[in-house]
Amino acid sequence: MRKIELLAPAGDWDCLRAAVANGADAVYFGVDKYNARVRAKNFRMEELKDVMAYLHKYNVRGYVTFNILVFENELEEAKQLVEACIDAGVDALIVQDLGLVKLIRDLSPDFPIHGSTQMTVTSPEAVEFLKPYHLEVVVLGRENNLTHIQKIAEKTNVPLEVFVHGALCVSYSGQCLTSEMWGGRSANRGECAQACRLPYDLIVDGEQKEMGNVAYLLSPKDLAALDLVPELIEAGVSTFKIEGRLKSPEYVANVVSKYRKAIDEYLAGRHYTPSTEEIRELQQSFSRGFTHGFLKGTNNKQLVDGTFPKSRGVFLGTVKKVLKDGVLCELQAPLKRGDGIVFDAGRPEEKEEGGRVYDLRKHGKKVEGEVEKGLVEIVPGRHDVNLTRVRVGDRIWKTSDQELDRRLRKTFETERPYQLFPLTVHVYGEAGKPLISTWRDETTGNEVIVQSEQMLDVAQKRPLTLDFIKEQFGRLGGTIFELQDVYMHITGNVILPVKELNRIRRQAVEQLIEKRQRPRLYIKQAVDLTSSYRQKQRAEKPSLMALCRTLEQVEAACDTDVEMVYADFEFTTDYPKAVQIARATNKPIALATPRIHMPGENGILRGILKAEPDAILVRSLGAVQYYTNQSIEQTLIGDFSLNISNHLAAQLFLSRGLDRITPSYDLNIQQMIDLLEAAPTEHMEIVIHQHLPMFHTEHCVYCTFLSEGTDFTNCGRPCEKHRVSLRDRIGMLHPVRVDIGCRNTVYNAIEQSGAEYIPHFLSLGVRSYRVEFLEESAKKVEEVITLYREALEGKRSGTSVWRTLKAINQLGVTRGQLIKK
Numbered sequence: 001m002r003k004i005e006l007l008a009p010a011g012d013w014d015c016l017r018a019a020v021a022n023g024a025d026a027v028y029f030g031v032d033k034y035n036a037r038v039r040a041k042n043f044r045m046e047e048l049k050d051v052m053a054y055l056h057k058y059n060v061r062g063y064v065t066f067n068i069l070v071f072e073n074e075l076e077e078a079k080q081l082v083e084a085c086i087d088a089g090v091d092a093l094i095v096q097d098l099g100l101v102k103l104i105r106d107l108s109p110d111f112p113i114h115g116s117t118q119m120t121v122t123s124p125e126a127v128e129f130l131k132p133y134h135l136e137v138v139v140l141g142r143e144n145n146l147t148h149i150q151k152i153a154e155k156t157n158v159p160l161e162v163f164v165h166g167a168l169c170v171s172y173s174g175q176c177l178t179s180e181m182w183g184g185r186s187a188n189r190g191e192c193a194q195a196c197r198l199p200y201d202l203i204v205d206g207e208q209k210e211m212g213n214v215a216y217l218l219s220p221k222d223l224a225a226l227d228l229v230p231e232l233i234e235a236g237v238s239t240f241k242i243e244g245r246l247k248s249p250e251y252v253a254n255v256v257s258k259y260r261k262a263i264d265e266y267l268a269g270r271h272y273t274p275s276t277e278e279i280r281e282l283q284q285s286f287s288r289g290f291t292h293g294f295l296k297g298t299n300n301k302q303l304v305d306g307t308f309p310k311s312r313g314v315f316l317g318t319v320k321k322v323l324k325d326g327v328l329c330e331l332q333a334p335l336k337r338g339d340g341i342v343f344d345a346g347r348p349e350e351k352e353e354g355g356r357v358y359d360l361r362k363h364g365k366k367v368e369g370e371v372e373k374g375l376v377e378i379v380p381g382r383h384d385v386n387l388t389r390v391r392v393g394d395r396i397w398k399t400s401d402q403e404l405d406r407r408l409r410k411t412f413e414t415e416r417p418y419q420l421f422p423l424t425v426h427v428y429g430e431a432g433k434p435l436i437s438t439w440r441d442e443t444t445g446n447e448v449i450v451q452s453e454q455m456l457d458v459a460q461k462r463p464l465t466l467d468f469i470k471e472q473f474g475r476l477g478g479t480i481f482e483l484q485d486v487y488m489h490i491t492g493n494v495i496l497p498v499k500e501l502n503r504i505r506r507q508a509v510e511q512l513i514e515k516r517q518r519p520r521l522y523i524k525q526a527v528d529l530t531s532s533y534r535q536k537q538r539a540e541k542p543s544l545m546a547l548c549r550t551l552e553q554v555e556a557a558c559d560t561d562v563e564m565v566y567a568d569f570e571f572t573t574d575y576p577k578a579v580q581i582a583r584a585t586n587k588p589i590a591l592a593t594p595r596i597h598m599p600g601e602n603g604i605l606r607g608i609l610k611a612e613p614d615a616i617l618v619r620s621l622g623a624v625q626y627y628t629n630q631s632i633e634q635t636l637i638g639d640f641s642l643n644i645s646n647h648l649a650a651q652l653f654l655s656r657g658l659d660r661i662t663p664s665y666d667l668n669i670q671q672m673i674d675l676l677e678a679a680p681t682e683h684m685e686i687v688i689h690q691h692l693p694m695f696h697t698e699h700c701v702y703c704t705f706l707s708e709g710t711d712f713t714n715c716g717r718p719c720e721k722h723r724v725s726l727r728d729r730i731g732m733l734h735p736v737r738v739d740i741g742c743r744n745t746v747y748n749a750i751e752q753s754g755a756e757y758i759p760h761f762l763s764l765g766v767r768s769y770r771v772e773f774l775e776e777s778a779k780k781v782e783e784v785i786t787l788y789r790e791a792l793e794g795k796r797s798g799t800s801v802w803r804t805l806k807a808i809n810q811l812g813v814t815r816g817q818l819i820k821k
Helices: 013-021 045-057 072-088 098-107 124-129 146-154 178-183 226-235 249-267 276-285 402-413 466-473 498-517 551-558 572-584 602-610 621-628 647-655 669-678 701-706 755-763 778-792 798-805
Strands: 005-009 026-030 061-066 092-095 113-115 137-139 160-166 201-204 222-224 237-242 314-322 327-331 340-344 353-362 374-380 395-400 421-430 434-441 447-455 481-491 543-548 564-567 589-592 615-618 635-638 685-690 693-697 724-727 733-738 744-747 768-772
Touching: 005 013, 005 249, 013 026, 013 045, 013 249, 013 402, 045 061, 045 072, 045 498, 061 072, 072 098, 072 669, 092 098, 098 113, 098 647, 124 146, 124 621, 137 237, 146 160, 146 226, 160 226, 160 249, 178 693, 201 701, 226 237, 226 249, 226 276, 237 249, 249 276, 249 402, 276 314, 276 402, 421 466, 434 498, 447 498, 466 481, 466 498, 543 551, 543 778, 551 564, 551 572, 551 778, 564 572, 572 589, 572 602, 602 621, 615 621, 621 635, 647 669, 669 755, 685 755, 685 778, 701 724, 701 733, 755 778, 755 798, 768 778, 778 798
Parallel strands: 005 026, 005 237, 026 061, 061 092, 092 113, 113 137, 137 160, 160 237, 421 481, 543 564, 543 768, 564 589, 589 615, 615 635, 685 768
Antiparallel strands: 160 222, 201 724, 314 327, 314 395, 327 374, 340 353, 340 395, 353 374, 421 434, 434 447, 693 744, 724 733, 733 744
């Protein structure tokens, strides 16, 4: 049986202690600003050694989250943080940016790296792509189901980590651009503003669909896989990861203890089913409603509730009657005085009523203690709830339980180990010589030798015996150790004062703890971050490419002077037709892969090759690995979804077989310029016109709200009959499109333009430019291409381009500000 690890989140010291005290094998935490939860309290770089010493004292591993994209001007700071982690003996860095992976490997060939879920690793091929960098663990996408996990596990020896509890992102991790597009807070930089938790109207074929109180169309429930622990272990999961670095220490204590029990019961060979009470306690700490997510397969109906976006807690029942000072409710869960409640009227736009329970009554009589179920009168605090705003039928939720919180706090308020660690002692000696004791920490294998300061005397009455030494050395209360056994190698009858035996025991414990807390040693090498591509020549005869999403657009683009046409269709079965159109006009054509590559989807990639394009637009690590593993003639172009944001990442992908690469959309103009100054610009392709693809999700809006089915096998394909958009709070309509894998992409309502920055890009040697279309007519395609060609040739200003098109003057997700150097 491989080792199973329970990995807990820690946003601060209290969460760290809660995780350790409740049985976590490892803890992950952020340091300063470079992590995917910058709103968490996090830890400072100066604290790293103290944090690691604390964790290692209790034999808990510590992983630092560096799970964001790193911009060019941050590489030196990133290097300093990596070096600090190496010096502090951190057990691993959890990393998203492949440029950072390269930097870490250049700094240290043996420092452990874990591939973050932000890498969007969802297939065996993606895991294989990472093999040259010797990652110790890979965190799979939350969208991988048990069958996927098993297929990936069968094809790799790399331990697999899977999220089992906590918040779900509706978008694929590493592939969500919405938060920064709308609010300037990037999910790839740890600043997600949770645009998926906002209300939207569903617009079908131009008409609003009546949804009742369902407004949160993209807000998923929370993941809870406590009952799936056996299946996950058997599928090949090595690490069970709990989400929650923004949550409370009580949450950490609660969730860690529950999953610790489930894992231990399975490993002990005992059948375990979580009790109703245990599930309720998990809901109480934080819950938007529980779901298995995608672990049991895609079920769009169960993934989203749609009536609320935030934690609710435990469902108590509905209001049967509104009384003068309270409400009547048929309880479905226990309730007591002091518990927090909220009334949910199903009107998300209105302020909710909530507060604490002041009294409980049955048949008009006050009830002491907890009421588990039945008809009960709930009396809230006098000034907590405006009962005139409460209606019959409103749902009631128990939002907090002070008694549960107190019980959970007790587990970590005083420092104590979750388990005691066994010690084995050998003692040697004879009269006239010191007593020599060898202490072995059986968990770590550490050994120390402690000898007495006094010599052993000949015993006249009560010589040292094995039982007596066990008794004295076994007094380990208040420490992290327990005595497993003592082996006595003493010649003759000798004696030593008890005080001296106690000193030996204390000194041995101190030295063993000190050994545990010593930083793990890694190789550390000097690295020069200076790029060899700083010298640039202005690009002459720039190339313009057009990405099309319909056959009509392909035909229109082929009649223009673009150097290449890209086809990016919802259904790749139309790709051969696109190739035929291009061949008829002698125009080179590239075909785009899906952004996500799952086990069993190589047939889609083979189909693209079978269509015989001139080039392939590659959008996932799995697809990069699939195509570079073969001898193919097609040009390979890496797209924005590979998240290339610094020159190290650019070098890595070019060295792995890509001919051109597209920088990440996370870059604003200054960050783009910084990258281009350091990267080989002759291999770069910049998107200068597009509708930004914001959400990219396994959750299908068409299936959820336009079908009786639950997934692509029984949904009836409403995406082939209708066009859906999401209308936001300011009235903008964002188109929703479906790909061959039934994944949805939500595009920004208005196209945007980087035309204003073309002179800067040309001066830095960028030759390749791309414009992308979504729903444009053939006439519009021709107009857009003409405008950008004129801008590239210097016949038209970039400002006139975006003004003519009424586009957003912005590159990528944020406009940024160009600083003259």
